[in-house]
Amino acid sequence: xxxxxxxxxGLALFLPRATTTxxxxxxxxxxxPVQAMDPAKVDGLARxxxxxxxxxxxxxxxxxxxxxxxxxxxxxxxxxxxxxxSSRIERSPRTTDDPVRRHLGDAxxxxxxxxxxxxxxxxxxxxxxxxxxxxxxxxxxxxxxxGRGEHHEDVERTLEQAHKVHQLVTxxxxxxxxxxxxxxxxxxxxxxxxxxxxxxxxxxVHRGYPGGLHELISxxxxxVAEVS
Numbered sequence: 001x002x003x004x005x006x007x008x009x010g011l012a013l014f015l016p017r018a019t020t021t022x023x024x025x026x027x028x029x030x031x032x033p034v035q036a037m038d039p040a041k042v043d044g045l046a047r048x049x050x051x052x053x054x055x056x057x058x059x060x061x062x063x064x065x066x067x068x069x070x071x072x073x074x075x076x077x078x079x080x081x082x083x084x085x086s087s088r089i090e091r092s093p094r095t096t097d098d099p100v101r102r103h104l105g106d107a108x109x110x111x112x113x114x115x116x117x118x119x120x121x122x123x124x125x126x127x128x129x130x131x132x133x134x135x136x137x138x139x140x141x142x143x144x145x146x147g148r149g150e151h152h153e154d155v156e157r158t159l160e161q162a163h164k165v166h167q168l169v170t171x172x173x174x175x176x177x178x179x180x181x182x183x184x185x186x187x188x189x190x191x192x193x194x195x196x197x198x199x200x201x202x203x204x205v206h207r208g209y210p211g212g213l214h215e216l217i218s219x220x221x222x223x224v225a226e227v228s
Contacts, residue, residue: 002036003035003036004035004036004037004038004041007033007034007035007036007037008037008041008045011030011033011045011048015028015048015052018056019052019055019056026056026057027056027057027058027059028052028056028057028058028059029059029060029061030049030058030059030060030061031060031061031062032061032062032063032064033045033060033062033067034062034064034066034067035062035064037066038152038153039066039152039153039156040151040152042066042067042070043070043074043146043152045067045070046067046070046071046074046076047074047076050071050074050076050077050078053077053078065099068080069139069142072098072139073139073142073143073146079095080095081093081095082095082102098135098139099131099132099135100132100135100136100139100224100228103128103129103131103132103135104128104129104132104217104220104221104224106128107124107125107128107129107132107213107217107220108214108217110124110125110128110213111125111213111214111217118208119208121213122204122208122209122210122213123204123205123206123207123208123209125204125209125213125216125217126200126201126203126204126205126208126209126216127204127205129197129201129204129216129217129220130165130201130202130204130205132220132224133165133168133169133197133198133201133220133223133224133227134165134168136172136224136227136228137165137168137169137171137172137227138159138168139228140172140227140228141155141158141159141168141171141172141175142155142159144175145158145175158171158177159171161177162177165198165201165202166180166183166198166202167180169183169187169198169223169227170182170183172227172228173186173187173226173227174186183198184198184199187223187226190226191222191223191225191226193218193219193222194219194222194223194225194226195223196219197216197219197220197222197223198223200216200219201216201220204216
């Protein structure tokens with residue numbers, strides 16, 4: 001058996017015993033259950049944990065973001081807390097709704113940090129904006145393709161092949177990465193500011209963004225709305 005299958009088997013034995021009516025504990029704590037699991041099993045685990053959480057508090061520790069992604073995509077109730085380590089090795093937890101909001105929040109924090117040199121600040125903000133758009137595109141493509149029954153491996157392979165942000169936006173908009181020539185005209189017809197955000201974040205990561213950073217973040221939010 002593979003390591004992922006062994007983990008699944010261990011959970012299949014543990015959860016029924018931990019949730020019996022005779023158990024005095026009203027909570028379950030699981031450490032890194034998705035390690036080495038294939039994506040289909042991660043979806044199944046998310047559903048199982050959501051069912052257990054109807055009658056028990058379920059706490060999961062993991063370094064793998066796939067479980068959180070599955071919970072969001074399947075619209076299962078969960079409170080996701082990210083532990084952030086500072087430069088002094090201090091750890092602070094923060095509740096995070098989804099990676100798009102997290103990246104945009106980090107972009108705003110950097111845009112409001114005048115201590116950073118302007119060039120570096122503009123490159124970092126553009127990078128977080130691009131990460132927000134990429135995360136939104138990934139979520140859209142996974143939701144659409146998995147929802148119509150495609151295999152997880154095929155969906156992930158498609159996302160890996162669309163490794164540029166323009167390709168990801170095209171895939172999210174048209175479900176066809178080969179329609180890249182239609183992307184900017186389509187966005188321009190729907191929202192001109194969303195259309196300007198795409199080349200801005202592409203170039204800004206490498207050369208910095210010369211305009212207002214808070215305006216770039218607002219335009220990125222509009223682009224996120226178009227691809228979501």
